[in-house]
Amino acid sequence: MLSKPETTTEISRQNQIPRLLIVDDEKDNLEALRRLLRSQYEISVTTSPFEALKLVQQEEFNVIVSDQRMPEMTGVEFLEKAKNVRPSSTRILLTGYTDIDSVIGAINRGNIYRYVAKPWDPEDLKLTLKQANEAFLLRREIEQKNEALERSNAELRAALEDLRELDRAKARFLSLVSHELNTPLTILGSFVPLLKDKSLSEEMKKSAAAISKATDRLSEIVKEVLTFVRLESQPDLKIEDLDLEALFTKLETDWSSRGRKIDWKVEGISKWSCDTTKMELALRCLLEDAHMRAPAQSPFQIQCKSKGKSLSITLSREGEPLSADAFKPLETASSELHHHKNLGLNLATCKWVVDAHRGEITAQKENKKTLITLMLHQR
Numbered sequence: 618m619l620s621k622p623e624t625t626t627e628i629s630r631q632n633q634i635p636r637l638l639i640v641d642d643e644k645d646n647l648e649a650l651r652r653l654l655r656s657q658y659e660i661s662v663t664t665s666p667f668e669a670l671k672l673v674q675q676e677e678f679n680v681i682v683s684d685q686r687m688p689e690m691t692g693v694e695f696l697e698k699a700k701n702v703r704p705s706s707t708r709i710l711l712t713g714y715t716d717i718d719s720v721i722g723a724i725n726r727g728n729i730y731r732y733v734a735k736p737w738d739p740e741d742l743k744l745t746l747k748q749a750n751e752a753f754l755l756r757r758e759i760e761q762k763n764e765a766l767e768r769s770n771a772e773l774r775a776a777l778e779d780l781r782e783l784d785r786a787k788a789r790f791l792s793l794v795s796h797e798l799n800t801p802l803t804i805l806g807s808f809v810p811l812l813k814d815k816s817l818s819e820e821m822k823k824s825a826a827a828i829s830k831a832t833d834r835l836s837e838i839v840k841e842v843l844t845f846v847r848l849e850s851q852p853d854l855k856i857e858d859l860d861l862e863a864l865f866t867k868l869e870t871d872w873s874s875r876g877r878k879i880d881w882k883v884e885g886i887s888k889w890s891c892d893t894t895k896m897e898l899a900l901r902c903l904l905e906d907a908h909m910r911a912p913a914q915s916p917f918q919i920q921c922k923s924k925g926k927s928l929s930i931t932l933s934r935e936g937e938p939l940s941a942d943a944f945k946p947l948e949t950a951s952s953e954l955h956h957h958k959n960l961g962l963n964l965a966t967c968k969w970v971v972d973a974h975r976g977e978i979t980a981q982k983e984n985k986k987t988l989i990t991l992m993l994h995q996r
Contacts, residue, residue: 625759633739634658634659635657635658635659635679635680635750635753636658636659636661636676636677636678636679636680637654637658637659637660637661637678637679637680637681637682637686637746638660638661638662638663638669638672638673638678638680638681638682638683639651639660639661639662639663639682639683639686640662640663640664640665640666640669640681640682640683640692640695641662641664641683641687641711642664642665642684642686642687642689643664643684644664644976646684646711646945647663647664650662650682650841653739653742653743654743654746657743657746658680658746660855665689666683666689666690666692666694666695667689668688669681669683669695669699669945670695670698670699670702673699673702673703673706674702677703677705677706677751678703678706679706679707679749679750679754680706680707680709680746680749680750680753681696681699681703681706681707681708681709682710682746683695683696683699683709683710683711683968684711684712685712685713686712686713687709691843692711692712693710693729694708696708696710697728700728702836705753705756705757705760706753707730707749707750707752707753707756708728708729708860709728709729709730709731709732709733709745709746709749709762710729710731710732710733711733711735711737712732712733712734712735713734714736728751730752731745731748731749733745741976747751748755748952786964788846788849792980794842795848796841798835799839802832802835802836802839805828805832805837806832806955808827809828809829809832810829812825818970825950829833833972833991838886841962841963841966842962844898844962844966844971845946845962845965845966848895848966848970849969849972852973854891854892854895854973854974855892855893855894856890856891856892857890857891857892857893858888858889858890858893858996859888859889859890859891859893859896859897860887860888861883861886861887861889861921861966862883862886862887862897864897864900865879865881865883865919865921868881868900868901868904869881872904872908872917875908876913876914877908877914877916877917878914878916878917879916879917879918879919880916880917880919881918881920881921882919882920883919883921883922884920884921884922884923885922885923885924886922886923886928889923889928889993890995891974891993892970892973892974892996895970895973896970896974898966898970899966899967899991900930900967902962902963902964902966902967903932903963903964903989903991904932905963906963906964906967907932907934907936907989909936909963910934910936910939910987911934911936911937912935912936913934915935915936917932917934918932918933918934919931919933920933921931924994926994926995927992927993927994927995928992928993928994928995929989929990929991929992930990930991930993931988931989931991931994932988932989932990933962933986933987933988934986934987934989935981935985935986935987936980936987937987938987939964939980939981939987939989943964943980944964944965944967944968944980945961945965946961946962946965947961947962947965948961950967966992971991971992971993974993974994974996975994976991976992976993976994977991978990978992979992
């Protein structure tokens with residue numbers, strides 16, 4: 618037995634009229650409830666829980682109300698089945714039991730929002746249904762927001778994968794181009810020195826020197842690009858103990874041969890756990906950048922000190938200051954008139970290594986000097 622209001626489902630949805638399903642084997646109860654609630658709800662009523670389940674499968678109801686004692690199945694059994702079909706609907710049980718403890722376990726299985734004892738008070742019943750509908754609307758709003766969030770997350774995951782693919786393509790492109798550049802560089806590097814052994818005019822000697830200088834610069838550029846690409850493609854760290862004094866002694870020796878003096882000092886600690894190869898690379902890149910920005914022959918000062926579980930390495934130099942963009946890849950942070958001196962990867966490489974070690978790199982101006990600090994934390 619099924620009775621529906623005069624208004625259509627489409628009109629009720631447009632006007633946001635709550636949809637209510639009532640199941641009771643007593644027709645008089647159904648009629649009484651329909652008359653009581655018809656001004657506030659679009660009501661579907663039936664005396665059969667099996668018919669009600671068909672309706673639940675076909676349509677969604679804000680609230681489902683069922684009597685407990687019915688010949689075909691109990692109200693709790695019906696509501697438990699309805700929950701499996703429409704978990705969002707709010708379920709209410711009508712019961713004449715005076716001892717509700719006797720059905721409390723069954724109520725929990727059906728995840729019933731509330732029970733209403735017979736005979737019900739009309740105003741209390743209206744309030745209960747109003748709260749049940751609000752619970753449905755809140756649950757639906759949360760579900761819709763979760764669905765929207767999941768769609769957004771799926772879009773973000775897809776966008777992230779696209780970015781990763783672009784990043785991989787960039788790495789492949791740069792690696793391929795850099796590799797292909799190495800072939801002519803090898804040829805130039807082999808033949809240019811031979812020109813020095815020939816009897817050349819002064820003009821030819823100048824040309825040979827220019828070719829040699831350009832070859833060296835191109836070789837440096839390819840090396841910087843390949844280094845940065847390899848870091849991005851091999852992000853894992855191999856943690857070992859780094860002998861700080863041995864490393865700075867090595868760096869001091871290497872740079873003295875290039876005419877640059879390095880004064881260094883290690884305080885409080887002699888070894889630090891890190892990826893020794895990558896950390897040495899970071900310091901060499903830091904020095905290369907400083908070498909390009911500082912006046913010729915001016916010394917560098919490096920102070921390395923530990924405090925608790927942190928290690929700071931500060932390079933102090935004269936010369937060109939650093940801007941906020943200096944640590945970004947391919948950002949030279951230099952005057953446009955000197956862009957040819959700097960590819961903008963040395964500081965980016967240094968920052969990449971520091972970030973990989975969960976540290977920070979900062980730069981500040983102090984008097985006439987620029988101080989660049991690598992702050993590392995024990996892993």
